[in-house]
Amino acid sequence: MLAYTVRRLLMLIPVLVGMSLIVFFMIRAIPGDPATAILGEKASPEAREALTEQLGLNEPWYTQYVEYVGGLLQGDLGESLRTNAPITEELLPFLAATFELALVAMIIAVVIGVNAGIISAWFQNSWFDYTAMVLALVGVSMPIFWLGLMEQWIFAQELGWLPSIGRENVRDPIDPITNIYLLDTLIQGDFEQLGTAFKHLILPSIALATIPMAVIARMTRSSMLEVMRSDYIRTARAKGQKMFLVVYKHSLKNAFIPVLTTIGLQMGLLLGGAVLTETIFSWPGIGRYIIEAINFRDYTVVQSGILVIATIFVLINLIVDLLYAAIDPRIKYQ
Amino acid sequence: MDKPILEVKELKTHFLTDNGSVPAVDGIDFHLNDGEVLGIVGESGSGKSVTSLSIMQLVGQPGKIVDGEILFDGEDLVKASEKRMRQVRGGKIGMIFQEPMTSLNPVYKIGNQLVEALRIHKKMSKDAARKRAIEIMKLVGLPRAEDLMNDYPHQLSGGMRQRVMIAMAMICEPKILIADEPTTALDVTIQAQILDLMKKLNHELNTSIIMITHDLGVVSEVCDRIAVMYAGRIVEEGETKSLLRNPQHPYTKGLVESIPDVRYKKERLYSIPGNVPTPGSVKKGCPFAARCAFAFDKCSEDSPILIDLGDNHRVRCLLHEEENGAELLQTSMK
C-alpha cells in the first residue's frame, strides 16, 4: 500500500507540471498584446509598457515559467491585477467557503445515496425501493438552478425557515479562523453562530447534493444487486451470517468499488455545480471569485484560480485511486 | 449407524416466475443416516442444487418451498425461524459449492473468512478462533496455514480455495456437510485429492455427507448410498454397489454405461440422447420417456410410482410394474 501510494504521488508530478504549463500559456495565448487586452485599446503606450513589465512578459518564456513555478512551489500564486494583493491570501477564504459547501454536500450525497441504494437492493421491489428509485430518477433530472430557486421560494420566502443567501448574518459576521465556519464557530465555542452557519448551509448544500445523491443511490443499488447474486454472498449466508452483516460487510465492500468511481466523478462534477450554486445562493466561494475576476479581466487571478481548481480535481482522483487500492486487494498486485 | 439425521419428505420447491410456476424440485423423499455419505446424482438441470439450497433454506427469490418437510434431528427446517436457521447454517450443516474461484469473498483475507463462522456460532475469542482456524486448515491439508491466514483468495489456486471452502464449512464441526459438485471445476488429480479429503472427514470426524454430482464416477468412490435424480424427482435409490452393478432404472443404466472406464480407452462412451426437460414441461407420464430406450406405450400416459425392490433399493419406473419388465433391462444400451 505504501509503495503504491508513493508511486501514485510520483505520477502526480508530470500531471501538475503539465497543468501549470497549460495555464501558463493560456494567458500568453490571448491574441495580440496581453497588456492591450487587459487595459483596452485606448491605454497609453507607457501604461501598456508598465503592465508588460509588471507581468514579466519581456523576459524569455522559459525564464517566466521558471519564475512562475518557483513562486507556485512557495505557495505564491502571483498578484491580482485588479487589487495588487497576493492571490494566495485573497483566494483562501473563498476556497474555504467552497470547501465547506462541497464537503457538506458530498457527505449528504454519499451517506444518504449509498444507504438508500443498499436498502433498495436489500429489499428489492419493496415500497422503499420503488419510492427511492422514483425520487432518484427525479433527482438526476433536476436542474440545480431550478431546485435552488424552488428551495429559496419555499423555505426562505414562503415559510421563512431558512436564510436564502450568503453564509453568515451580515449584521453579525462570524470571526474567521480557517474560514470553514462550522469549524471556526466550534473552535470559538459559539454555538449560536454555529447554528447560523449551519442554517445557511442547508439550502445550498441540498441543492448541490441532489444530483450526486441520486446518481450514487442508483449506482449503489445496481452494484449491490449484482454482488448479492454472487457465489461468495451465498457462502456468507451458508455460514449463518446475519443478513445485516451479509449486506453491510460482505456485499458493500465489493459493491463499493464501482460506486467509488461514481463518487469520484460526481465530486468532479460537484465542483462545477458549486459554481452554479454559489451564484444562486450568493455563496462567497471560489467559483464566484473566478467569475468576478473574469468580469474584471483579472487574468492572473483567472490563471491561478483555474490552476487551484484543476489541482483539487487531480487530488480527488488520487484519493479515489488510493481508496480503490485500500478496498480491493487485487489492485496492488496487478 | 442407521439412524437418519436428515429426512426429506415430499419436498417441493417451485420457482414462481412470470411464466407460471416452475417445479424445479417436485416431490422428493430421501434420508441421510448418521455418519453416512449419500450421493445425489443427476444431469445438470435435474434439481440437485435447488434441493441442497432448500435444506439450508437459502433458495433465492422467486423460489419457494411449497410443500414437504425437511427433518433435521427430528426438527422441521421448513418451519424453522430465520434465527434458528442461522444457527443451523454453518453450525449444524455446512455447505460447499461448485465454484471455488468465486465462492470466497475477494476482498477479505482467508483468515477473516475462516474465523467468521466460529465468531458467529461459538462466540470464541479472536485468539482461540485463530488457533482453531489454523488447526482446521492443517486438517484439510493446506500447507503453511499461518501464512495463508493473511492471504487473499486471488492468491490461491482453485484446489486450495476448495480446501479453504471445506475448512470453512467444517470449522464448527457440523453434523452434516453438503457438497454441491465440489470437484466439478477442478482438474482430475485435484479432484481425487478432494474426494480423499471428504472420505477422511467422514471417517475421522464422523461427518455425514451429502455429495451432489453429475458424475457417477465420483459418487461410486466415496458414497455409501446413491439417489439418482431426474427432472425434480428421485428415480432410483440404493446402496452404491447394488445400484451400480444392477441399475433398475433406464436412466441410471444410461448413466452407469457412460462412466469412463480406464481399461477400455478406445471404446466409444455411451451417452444418453437428448436433454433434461425443463421443469414442468412434461405434463403427463414419465418425464424420462422421451429419451428412454425401453419406453413403451404406458410411459407417455402414466406417472410411475416408487417401487421398493428390497435391500434399500427403490426405483420409479413403469417397467417394474409390468410382468417381465425388469428382465428387459438386462439388454445393453450400446
Ligand SMILES: Nc1ncnc2c1ncn2[C@@H]1O[C@H](COP(=O)(O)OP(=O)(O)O)[C@@H](O)[C@H]1O
Ligand atoms: N432462479 C431460478 N428461477 C427459475 N428457475 C430456476 C431458478 N433456479 C433454478 N431453476 C430451475 O431449476 C432447475 C434445476 O436447477 P438446479 O437445481 O440448479 O439443477 P442442478 O443443480 O441439478 O444442475 C433448473 O433447470 C431451472 O429450470
Ligand SMILES: [Mg+2]
Ligand atoms: Mg447444480
